[in-house]
Amino acid sequence: MQDLKTRIVSRTDHGPGLFSLHCFAPNLAATIAAGQFAMVGVEGRSRPFLRRAFSVANADADRGTVEFLIKVMGVGTQCLAGLPPGAEVELLAPLGNAFTVSDLSRGDRVAIVAGGVGVAPFPLLLRALSAAGIAADLYFGGRSEPDLAYRETIAPLVTGRVLISTDDGSRGAPGRVTDILAAELSAGTVYRRLYACGPTPMFKTLARMLESAPAIAAEFSTEAPMGCGFGVCLACVLPRPGGGFLVSCKEGPILAPARVDWAAC
Amino acid sequence: MLSDLSVSLGPIRLKNPIATASGTFGYGLEFADVVDLGAIGGIFTKGLSLHPHAGNPPPRVCETPSGMLNAIGLQNVGIEAFVAEKLPLLAAKGVAVFANIWGDEEEEYVEIARSLSSAAIAGIELNISCPNVRRGGMLFGNSPEATASLVAKVRAATDAPLIVKLSPNAPDLVLSARAARKAGADVLSLVNTFVGMAVDPENGRPRISFGTGGLSGPAIRPLAVRMVYQVHRALPDVPLWGIGGIETLSDVLEFLSVGASAVQVGTANFRDPAVSGRLVLELEAYCRDRSLSVSDLIGRTP
Numbered sequence: 001m002q003d004l005k006t007r008i009v010s011r012t013d014h015g016p017g018l019f020s021l022h023c024f025a026p027n028l029a030a031t032i033a034a035g036q037f038a039m040v041g042v043e044g045r046s047r048p049f050l051r052r053a054f055s056v057a058n059a060d061a062d063r064g065t066v067e068f069l070i071k072v073m074g075v076g077t078q079c080l081a082g083l084p085p086g087a088e089v090e091l092l093a094p095l096g097n098a099f100t101v102s103d104l105s106r107g108d109r110v111a112i113v114a115g116g117v118g119v120a121p122f123p124l125l126l127r128a129l130s131a132a133g134i135a136a137d138l139y140f141g142g143r144s145e146p147d148l149a150y151r152e153t154i155a156p157l158v159t160g161r162v163l164i165s166t167d168d169g170s171r172g173a174p175g176r177v178t179d180i181l182a183a184e185l186s187a188g189t190v191y192r193r194l195y196a197c198g199p200t201p202m203f204k205t206l207a208r209m210l211e212s213a214p215a216i217a218a219e220f221s222t223e224a225p226m227g228c229g230f231g232v233c234l235a236c237v238l239p240r241p242g243g244g245f246l247v248s249c250k251e252g253p254i255l256a257p258a259r260v261d262w263a264a265c
Numbered sequence: 266m267l268s269d270l271s272v273s274l275g276p277i278r279l280k281n282p283i284a285t286a287s288g289t290f291g292y293g294l295e296f297a298d299v300v301d302l303g304a305i306g307g308i309f310t311k312g313l314s315l316h317p318h319a320g321n322p323p324p325r326v327c328e329t330p331s332g333m334l335n336a337i338g339l340q341n342v343g344i345e346a347f348v349a350e351k352l353p354l355l356a357a358k359g360v361a362v363f364a365n366i367w368g369d370e371e372e373e374y375v376e377i378a379r380s381l382s383s384a385a386i387a388g389i390e391l392n393i394s395c396p397n398v399r400r401g402g403m404l405f406g407n408s409p410e411a412t413a414s415l416v417a418k419v420r421a422a423t424d425a426p427l428i429v430k431l432s433p434n435a436p437d438l439v440l441s442a443r444a445a446r447k448a449g450a451d452v453l454s455l456v457n458t459f460v461g462m463a464v465d466p467e468n469g470r471p472r473i474s475f476g477t478g479g480l481s482g483p484a485i486r487p488l489a490v491r492m493v494y495q496v497h498r499a500l501p502d503v504p505l506w507g508i509g510g511i512e513t514l515s516d517v518l519e520f521l522s523v524g525a526s527a528v529q530v531g532t533a534n535f536r537d538p539a540v541s542g543r544l545v546l547e548l549e550a551y552c553r554d555r556s557l558s559v560s561d562l563i564g565r566t567p
Contacts, residue, residue: 001298003539041536049482050328050536075328092538227326227333228535232291234337235326244319245340264322 015149017072026064033098034125039229041090048076055121071117106133115198126157141177145170197221239264274504275451279306286531287365292351307361317343327472332482336397336475361387378423394432394457406432409444420449454506486510497524
């Protein structure tokens, strides 16, 4: 891990309260693996006091930039939302482990399940899968249509199908993203692996579904509120089956669902 | 030529006065990418218990203005795993390691202190001031009698330099300091976190699962500076290790001025993991430019 002083090169607004920051960090852009994250801080600010954790959404080795997809949630994300191009940000990166791709074979089919801003780590993963000749279907759900604003950016990277759902039915199939996945699985669609990132209730439902589909090796990109991002403050713990906690930032954030006691989350 | 930044605190000799505080620096090795561990004055380990400890359920941390509340609950690998797995790697980095220890009962502190008798550590810091466990912890720090009894028992069990980390939540810090010193503490570190609370205005629930938590970060610095000042005035011969919201060189100078002989950088390590190494360089430059030694900076405040 390195503490990089970087500048915002550009910013893309996807919709209300959802934007991407592109930061100039050439070494990171060339080496980051899908699923890893950075702790992003703003120089000289005491509020927010702590940095915030964001998956690296994408990397452009030619431009030397990394992209973070950010949804405005509170003080930290509001502060980042107010930064103009040229502003300095600190990136502690790369942090955490990465999605596993190397054990898949050309021609394998995988599913990616994203809930809302949980779509963040998947552009980079889709590119890695595509380069390895692996077809991916993207299941992308949100509460309402604006939660899916990033689909226009990510859709061109999807080599398989894009399946959309919203809780209120304003776009795609009405209901949960796990509902459309369940329908596909019962219709006989077979996946070698399932990658997921989203809110805890989505993980809980998926973990239950996967218990009856042991052939699908799954990886969840977990997110618990992090203080430091490198295993020291012990804020971002998740309960282990059988007791005790694992440290999401250090042992994860990419975890097989069976490593977490989802019922206790 | 580099300035000599070395300082002594009773039996402890440090290459410089910049150490890192327990609970904010893991077991040290996590920082090896961004801090030259051999260049800082010392590290204090995460609070170690006789057996591994799981800690409190999440959420454990919440950000507050200029700081944070935490109730980790002393999650740690236990003394045995620390000595077997972490300490040899740390020793290889050439850093002075101070073992911060805690227990539910006096006997546990004593047993841990004994088990460290042949370990390559520079000292033991008794944590009698953690507000985030149901038993032990702060309870020993809240009464001068309990403090004295515990410190005396650990003192009798170890020859290692003994540091006692005091609680700012104690009813009378000077009384606690005096009790710890009289019972055999070589050095006092102050302060640990202040008990605080933050509540979600939407539902009225505490933001961390333990309910209350320990407040740390720059928010507590003026309180901590005042407490170091107060104890130094009352007990001018007792070496003090100042802690509380230190982020910059000026914060270090502030603590030294009011009587701390060394400092521990705490919560700042979370947002700025390289900070401790940088402070050593900045202090070195400061002393060199002014032809000062660190001892010139200690206790200047009238």
